[in-house]
Structures are given as structure tokens and as C-alpha cells.
Amino acid sequence: MQWLHAVPWDLLLIQTINGIVTGMILALVASGLTLIFGIMDVVNFAHGEFLMLGAYIAVLTIVATHSFWLALIIASLGTALIGALVYVTTLRPLLGRDPLTTILATFGISLVLQNYALWQFGPVARKIPEPFTGSIAVFHLDYSLYRLMIAGLSAAIIGGFWLFLKFGIWGIWIRATTQDRIMAQAMGIPVPWVLAGVFAIGSAMAGASGVLFGPLVGVDHAMGFDWILRAFIVVVVGGMGSLGGSVLAALFISLLEAYSSLWVSPAQAGIVSFVVLILTLLFRPTGLFVATPK
Amino acid sequence: MTPNGAAADPLLQVEDIHTHYGKSHILHGVSLDVGRGEVVGLLGRNGVGKSTTLKAIAGIVHPSAGRVLFEGRAITNLPAHRLARLGIGYVPEDRRIFPQLTVIENLRTGLDRHGVTTARKKELLDKSYGYFPVLAERRNQFGGTLSGGEQQMLAIARAMMLEPKIILLDEPTEGLMPRMVSQIRDIIGVLHRDGVAVLLVEQNVPLTLDAGQRIYIIEKGVVRHHAPAAELRADDAPIHRYMGV
Amino acid sequence: MRDRQPIIFWSGFAVIVALLIASPLLLPPFWSRFVTEILIWGLVAMSSDLLIGYTGMVSFGHSAFFGLGMYGAAFVLLETKPPSLWAALTAGLLAAAAVAAFVAYFSTRLRDIYFAITTLIFSQIFYIVIFTWTELTGGENGLTFSRPALAIPGLFTLRFTPMVLHWFVLAIVVLSYLLLRRVTQSPFGMVLQSIRENEARTRAIGYPIERYKIVAVMLSGLFAGLAGVLYALQNQFAAPNFVFFVLSGEVVIYNVIGGIGTLVGPIVGAAFFLLLREGLSRFFTEYYLIPVGLMFIAMVIFMPQGLLGFARRWLNR
Numbered sequence: 001m002q003w004l005h006a007v008p009w010d011l012l013l014i015q016t017i018n019g020i021v022t023g024m025i026l027a028l029v030a031s032g033l034t035l036i037f038g039i040m041d042v043v044n045f046a047h048g049e050f051l052m053l054g055a056y057i058a059v060l061t062i063v064a065t066h067s068f069w070l071a072l073i074i075a076s077l078g079t080a081l082i083g084a085l086v087y088v089t090t091l092r093p094l095l096g097r098d099p100l101t102t103i104l105a106t107f108g109i110s111l112v113l114q115n116y117a118l119w120q121f122g123p124v125a126r127k128i129p130e131p132f133t134g135s136i137a138v139f140h141l142d143y144s145l146y147r148l149m150i151a152g153l154s155a156a157i158i159g160g161f162w163l164f165l166k167f168g169i170w171g172i173w174i175r176a177t178t179q180d181r182i183m184a185q186a187m188g189i190p191v192p193w194v195l196a197g198v199f200a201i202g203s204a205m206a207g208a209s210g211v212l213f214g215p216l217v218g219v220d221h222a223m224g225f226d227w228i229l230r231a232f233i234v235v236v237v238g239g240m241g242s243l244g245g246s247v248l249a250a251l252f253i254s255l256l257e258a259y260s261s262l263w264v265s266p267a268q269a270g271i272v273s274f275v276v277l278i279l280t281l282l283f284r285p286t287g288l289f290v291a292t293p294k
Numbered sequence: 295m296t297p298n299g300a301a302a303d304p305l306l307q308v309e310d311i312h313t314h315y316g317k318s319h320i321l322h323g324v325s326l327d328v329g330r331g332e333v334v335g336l337l338g339r340n341g342v343g344k345s346t347t348l349k350a351i352a353g354i355v356h357p358s359a360g361r362v363l364f365e366g367r368a369i370t371n372l373p374a375h376r377l378a379r380l381g382i383g384y385v386p387e388d389r390r391i392f393p394q395l396t397v398i399e400n401l402r403t404g405l406d407r408h409g410v411t412t413a414r415k416k417e418l419l420d421k422s423y424g425y426f427p428v429l430a431e432r433r434n435q436f437g438g439t440l441s442g443g444e445q446q447m448l449a450i451a452r453a454m455m456l457e458p459k460i461i462l463l464d465e466p467t468e469g470l471m472p473r474m475v476s477q478i479r480d481i482i483g484v485l486h487r488d489g490v491a492v493l494l495v496e497q498n499v500p501l502t503l504d505a506g507q508r509i510y511i512i513e514k515g516v517v518r519h520h521a522p523a524a525e526l527r528a529d530d531a532p533i534h535r536y537m538g539v
Numbered sequence: 540m541r542d543r544q545p546i547i548f549w550s551g552f553a554v555i556v557a558l559l560i561a562s563p564l565l566l567p568p569f570w571s572r573f574v575t576e577i578l579i580w581g582l583v584a585m586s587s588d589l590l591i592g593y594t595g596m597v598s599f600g601h602s603a604f605f606g607l608g609m610y611g612a613a614f615v616l617l618e619t620k621p622p623s624l625w626a627a628l629t630a631g632l633l634a635a636a637a638v639a640a641f642v643a644y645f646s647t648r649l650r651d652i653y654f655a656i657t658t659l660i661f662s663q664i665f666y667i668v669i670f671t672w673t674e675l676t677g678g679e680n681g682l683t684f685s686r687p688a689l690a691i692p693g694l695f696t697l698r699f700t701p702m703v704l705h706w707f708v709l710a711i712v713v714l715s716y717l718l719l720r721r722v723t724q725s726p727f728g729m730v731l732q733s734i735r736e737n738e739a740r741t742r743a744i745g746y747p748i749e750r751y752k753i754v755a756v757m758l759s760g761l762f763a764g765l766a767g768v769l770y771a772l773q774n775q776f777a778a779p780n781f782v783f784f785v786l787s788g789e790v791v792i793y794n795v796i797g798g799i800g801t802l803v804g805p806i807v808g809a810a811f812f813l814l815l816r817e818g819l820s821r822f823f824t825e826y827y828l829i830p831v832g833l834m835f836i837a838m839v840i841f842m843p844q845g846l847l848g849f850a851r852r853w854l855n856r
Contacts, residue, residue, distance in 0.1 A: 043652045100597045105839045112832035119826040169406045176392050183390045187403040188378035
């Protein structure tokens, strides 16, 4: 049993917690994406930019009010609004067309939003201060309480949303529209509003994750890109349209990445998620975490 | 019924509608009407445009020419969800119930409307369970797990939750066992008793002649024949002529 | 009238080529070099059009093909003494072809969105590998090298002045266009277009569409890699940012702006975009992408056929 001492338990535990923390944020980002895809078959290339916008709105709000929590709320509402606007002006006209046009359009939107942020805020990263300091002792290291809170809050948001889907009236409307858009209309559900609403909610989720994640890294115009790639992978691996699948996939991938970064550089650990995607596409293209392959 | 065979108190009037699907011209000028509380049958072979006619009325397909009037108002290009709220219920071919919603959630999609009190909702639900006891039994089961016949019941019950003035039924008996076919016949009777108009598209001729008051026969995207059901029950030559049965 | 169309087309073509031949003589050095770059990016865009316009597959992976063509040539130019142009070309093409085969194998079995995302991810995989494998690729700093000579052993040796380089690039781009044109008009090309129109039907008829798609991706990757080699020759360096997916995105923009399915459209799109960037950067510096992005979105919505789209049928005759 000598080898048990050689295993870096403390590092593994830290990485497990790190993996869960990042995983929950990733899950929040991916939930928005998978929601949008599930209901309107749109892959929103600009989703990462909503994350970025949320973070920037929070920066501005904190400068004005010094309240992190207020910033979180305002950023979420703000990105919801911007999302709804983007949907109505740019995506709704494209709904019936070739799915490739929505990829191109959202790519264009991502370009515009990123450069707009660069223009307005400049290239220097901004900071969102953590709402509270303090840490908890894990082995001989101090683990930030804030990070733990992020994981908890993300889980709460996703959980809350899941409850809303299951039990609220609008939740039934959203689920019905996702399952059969035409019959939803035939039942009097105002589908155009539902679609805009879902896009807004998905964007708000991205915005909220931007605020939560903001204190961990700097806020800059390009922060969305990293997330969007991994969120895509999570959505595909978790099964497109599946909320639960995204959460599981996000945790899975983040944990794998966290563990690999014990041995390789973080940049190279990024390849882990790519490899998982490729394997999923080869063997279980409908999603690793989807019950039965369709 | 007026002397020329049209409905006396028209609820729904379809005037000379044409539809296209890409380059295909499906409906070449279909006209029909349905009176308040009337049961009207629409017969025709496969592919002649019966389903398309219903879709055009329900707002799922938009006519490229012609008009549709409901209670005297033109509704031709209104979106389907507005038409549902105006009182047009639609039960499509292959049912299309929401597979990942439970039976009661399926019914709620029609129940949860503006201006319906909780008491009324309970009334409507109980009424449904009365007509379709099997739905009461399976109320918390997912729609996708129901059998074909049960899904048909659910699809009709769901449309009834809208408290519609007219229900469009697209081949409700297709693929059903005879026992269920007579259940459908009973339901049509119930709707008629409740004053709900029914536009029934079917290939099952005996059922249609029995349940309907007036019959239209469509062939190749146009109405070829139009007569009271009684007339066709007596002399079904037109049916053979246009449906080739 | 039908008999006159090819004559009109080819005379127009000849005029444009003549102008391009003359450009280093007519334009100041900065702009002449600009034209050369437009040709190179036009080649990448053209290669991408084979996929987007003719097969209906949007690829975000062209930066990988381009980048590897560039690095392939770079390696050879650094290793061989004296640096051999033809070896560099071959190496670049081989590298691009290998990458294309790899990407094609995994991605072509996927439809639209999944294909686009997967090609993007492959782009990023290669980016990360190149960026972090510093010993081999110079990492962030890339590789620098000198231009070889344009030499056919035994016949002649020419130094690659900007003028000679321009004509070399022009010759290659023109040849590529003619080749690609032949391909799109061949039975193979017809099958590709039928895949774009209705994949299910084409498969039902009996065509092994995965195989056609793989060949299409490889061809596309080959020409993109060729452009990468030309770029390496022109600028004498290879850097990882050319493998970053943003380049793929820009290529897609050239395609959409210029008009997909026209082969020359994307070259026009590249020219339009690059000129716009040059012009707008005088006013907006780095933020030129905002108006360009807005324009791009507007075109996707209102003018999806692009600048030359109206002439699409005519250009494909």
C-alpha cells in the first residue's frame, strides 16, 4: 500500500473541486446554448459574446453601485434584453432558411459584439471584484469560498430553471414548442414570443455566467471565445437539447481537463475536450449522456 | 341548408383557395363552408389535398390565393396560434401529441388560456376524463408511451380544451381498431351535441356518411361534388366516380 | 446568344488577367503587393467555395489547411540548402492534404452544423499543437526564412522580386481557377452540387456521398494549402495566428460577400473585404470589423447570394 502515499491526494481533491466549479459554470453557459438549439435549431455562435457582455455590464454596474449582486441581476436582465433584440432583428427573419445562414449570421453578430466591446472598453482587461473573500481549508491549501459559491449558484440557477420548465405554464409552453413547434401553435401557444423568450433566457444564462466567472479572470472582449468552443462541445457530448445531458457533460469534461492539467500545460489540457468530442461523434453522435442513441 | 346546398349560418367559409408547395400546385381553388354546429365531411383519395385544406384553414399553411373567413372575418394569413384562440381546433393526421409531455400537460397546453378560471379548467378536464376514461387513468404518463388509439383520444381531447367553435379532424380513424372507430363516431356525436362544428376529413366513407350532414368530395385539388349526406347515402355513385372505390 | 456567352466570358477573363499581369508595372509597390495578397486570399476563398458553394458544407477549418501549407513550406525552406521552391511547394501541399484527409475523415459523416463546429475545433486543435510545440514550430514567434529562387534546374534561375512573385502567384491562381472550374463542371462536380441541393435524394440514388465529400474536402484543403505556401513565399514567415479559426471565419466572410457558388465571387469578396479593411482602418483603426460585421449580417439576411451571386449561373457555364 506504499504507492498510496505517492498519489497526490491533495492535488487531486483540489482539481476535483476546480473541475466541479468550472464544470458548473460551463454547464450554465451550455444550458443556454442547448435550450436555444433544442427549441429553434439555431446554433448561436455569438453565445460567448453574451457572456462577455454580461461581464461588462456587471463591471459598469459595480462601478456605479458597488453591489455585486445587483450587478448580477442587472447583467442578466441586460443580456436578456440584448438577446431578445438580436433575435428579433437578425435571427427571426432567418428562421425558415438554410441552417447554415444562421451559423453565418450569428458568426457575424459575434464579430460585431466582440469588436464593439473592444471599441467601447479598450483592450485592457477590467476587473470584477469578488463579492466576498474568505477561504476554506482543504488539506494544507486554502480554497476560495467564492469559487465554491459560484458552483452552488450555477447549480441553483440551472435547477431553478429546470423546475420552471417542469411546472410553470411558460415551462410547458417552452417544452411543447421544443417538441412540436407547429402543434404548439395549433394549441394557441404564441410561439414567436416563446422563441424570443427562450433566446432571451439563454442569453441571460450566458450573461450571468460571465458575471460569476468575471472575478476569476479578467473581463475582456475576447473572453467569450474560449467558453463558446467548450460550450459547443458540451452541448454535442451532452446531447443537443438536453439540459441534464449538458450538466453531466460539462462536469465530465471539466473534471477531465482539471485532472489532465496536473500533467500537461493548461493550453494542452484544452485538447482533452476536443478529443472527447471527436470520440463522441465517432461512437455516440447523439450524445454520450443521452439515454438511448436515436 | 340553403337551396344551393350551402350552409345556412356559415361559421367557416373557404373561398377558392390555392396552395403551393415549392413549385407544386396543390389546391386549385377549393371552396367550402361549414355552418355553426354542423358536421361536414370531406372525402377524397390519398394526396388530393384534403389535409392541405385543413392545414390552410388552421393557419399551418398559407394559401397563395383565395380567402378563408371565420365568423365573417377574413383570417387568411393569420398565424396558427391566433386562429386557435379564435376558436379553431385542429387535430392533425398522425395525431402529433407532445410525446415528452404527460397526458395532463398535453391537455394543459389547450387549457392554459387567458380568461379561463381554475374552476372552468377543472370542469373541462373532468368532462374530458368523462369522455375518455383511459386518459384519466394515464394522466401522468408521457404522451409518447400511449398507444395509437389512446394518442388519438388525447389529440381530440386536447383540441377540445380550447373550447373551439369548430374542430378540424384529419383522418381520425386511420389505423384504429373498429372499437375505437366507433368511439370516434361517438365523440363526433358529442361535439355536435355541444354545438361544436366539425370538419371531418376521412377516407372511411361509411363513417363519414353516417356522422356528417353535408359532404364535399375533393379530387386533384378541387371540390368535385357537394351534397347532403342523406342524398349520398341513397345514391353513392359520385363517391365511386371521384374516389374510385 | 448562347454561343456568344463563352466568348464574352473568356474575353472578360482575358482582360482581367491582363490587368493583373500589368499591375506591378502600373501600381505603386504598396498596392501591387496588396493585389498579390488579394490573389492569395482569393485562392483560399475559392477553395472554400468548393465546399460552401458547390457541396453545401460550411467549413471553419480552412485556417488549418492554409496554416499547414504555410508551415510545411516553411520547414522545407529552413531545412533544405539551397532552399528549393518545388520541395517547399510539395511539402506544403502534402501537409495540407494530410490535414485535410484527417479532418475529412472525422467531419464528413456529420451534417451541416456539426460539420462546421467540428472543422472549427480541428482548426483549434492544430492551433494549440502548433502554438505549444515550440521546438518544432517556433511557438508564438513562428518561423522566419528567406525566399528561395524560382528555379527549374537546368533551365533558369530567377530571383523572386515582388514583380516575379506577383506573376508567379497570378499564374498559380489562374491555373487553380481553371482547374477548379473544370472540376465543378465535371461529373464529379455535378454530384457535389446535387449533394448541396438534396443530400438525401443523392444518397438514395446510390452515390456514396461520404466519399465525394471527403474528396471535396481534400481538394479544398489542397488549394487552401497552396495559398498558404504562396503566403509563406510572399511574407517569409509562418505564424500560429494564421491557424487560429478567425482566419477561417474571414474566409467564410469573403465567400458570402462575394457570392458562393461562383468561384470568382469569393476572390471579389476577398478584394472587397481587404480594400474595405484598408480603407476603414484609416478611420476606425482596429474597429473596422464593426461596420464590416454589420454589413456581413445584412448581406446574409438580405443578399445571401452575395455580390456576384446574380451572375452565378452565367459564371458556371
